[in-house]
Amino acid sequence: MELTRPNTASTSTARARRRFDANGMAVASFVLGLVGLLVMNLVLGPIAIGLAVLALRRGTVRRTRAFLGLGLGVADLVVLAIVMSTSDGSAWSIA
Structure with missing residues (x-):
């Protein structure tokens, strides 16, 4: 059985793709x-x-x-909690 070195080109490509995905997640977040x-x-x-946490982890x-x-x-x-606590149960109203 012959031992071979892992292909570093594919590993660096996968790492670059993962970082690119993380950048997209940061922008989407x-x-x-x-x-x-x-x-x-x-x-x-x-x-x-969730997207921000994933982007930071990656x-x-x-x-x-x-x-x-x-x-x-x-x-x-x-904002949702404030609106829900000040709402009287009806639809949003400005007045």
Whole structure:
């Protein structure tokens, strides 16, 4: 049985692809967190938080954007809690 060295080209390609995916997750987290402040807080907030955490774990280059997405995802849930606590059970009203 002959021992061979692992193919470093394919390993570096996989590592680059994983980092590229993490960068996309960081940007998606930021965008979803920002949109979630306006609509669908309950859905988009947790998704933004999850994508930001995954991007940070996978070593994204866009760490600031991932942290912003994390903060905006938390802000989505805070806004939802404030709106629900001040609401009288009816639809949203400005007045």
